[in-house]
Amino acid sequence: MPFALLYTSHNQIPPAALDEELAKVLEVSLTYNKANAITGALVSTPTRFAQVLEGPRGAVMAVMQRIEADPRHRDIAIVASEMIPQRSFPRWSLAHIGMCAQLDDAMAKLSDASSRPPLPGDVSALWKLMSELAEAQFNADPSRST
Ligand SMILES: Cc1cc2nc3c(=O)[nH]c(=O)nc-3n(C[C@H](O)[C@H](O)[C@H](O)COP(=O)(O)O)c2cc1C
Incomplete structure (x- = not known):
């Protein structure tokens, strides 16, 4: 079973x-x-990132260590980490999903929750939205799959 985190x-x-x-x-x-059998998606906005990484547990933890040490972002909060029955982004080594209003709302809900644990419903809503947008991106242009 693959492991995944968000x-x-x-x-x-700047x-x-x-x-x-x-x-x-x-x-x-x-x-x-x-090279490490990792798939996932990255959302970037001018102020925030959200990323899903999935694959063998050791590989995901190892890449996460590199990512956590990267000064290009801070206040990294792992809001979900679990074994999953199947990958949400099987076609993407890393899908890049740009900003849209829906995503901005979904991400703000999680970031605004910094003083309390994030609500599971908010986490799964963001995850689901990211996988739907990646799927739509693939359907629009399969050659962009990475
Ligand atoms: C938001 C964000 C997401 C990233 N995602 C990945 C990733 O999925 N895989 C990866 O290898 N590096 C990713 N990186 C880059 C790593 O943080 C790091 O720069 C890169 O792995 C090179 O590491 P090194 O300088 O230790 O060789 C990400 C960086 C940022 C800022």
């Missing part, structure tokens, strides 16, 4: 450098994740 964090990349830094993150991630 974290949220605050984006520390707006002017955002595109360039994100391109670097995606380039490194695609190579590393593919």
Whole structure:
């Protein structure tokens, strides 16, 4: 059974450098994740990140250690980590999902919960939305699958 986690964090990349830094993150991630049987998705907004990582437990924990040490974000909160019956992003080493109003709302609900544990319903709503958006991205243009 694969293991998966979802974290949220605050984006520390200056707006002017955002595109360039994100391109670097995606380039490194695609190579590393593919080599380590990791799949997932990254949402980026100018202020926040949310990422699902799934795969063998050891591989997911190892990449998470690298990600946690990255100064391009802070206040990393792992809001879910569990064994899952099947992957939510089987077609993606790392899908990149840009900002949309629905996602912004779903992420704000989790970040605003920093003083209390996140509600399981809010976590699964964000997870589900990310997988639906990745699936829609794949259906719109299968060649963009990573
Ligand atoms: C928001 C965010 C998400 C990231 N996701 C991944 C990822 O899925 N896989 C990966 O290998 N690196 C990811 N990185 C990059 C790592 O943090 C790190 O820079 C990279 O693995 C290179 O690590 P190294 O400098 O220790 O070699 C991410 C970075 C950020 C800021």
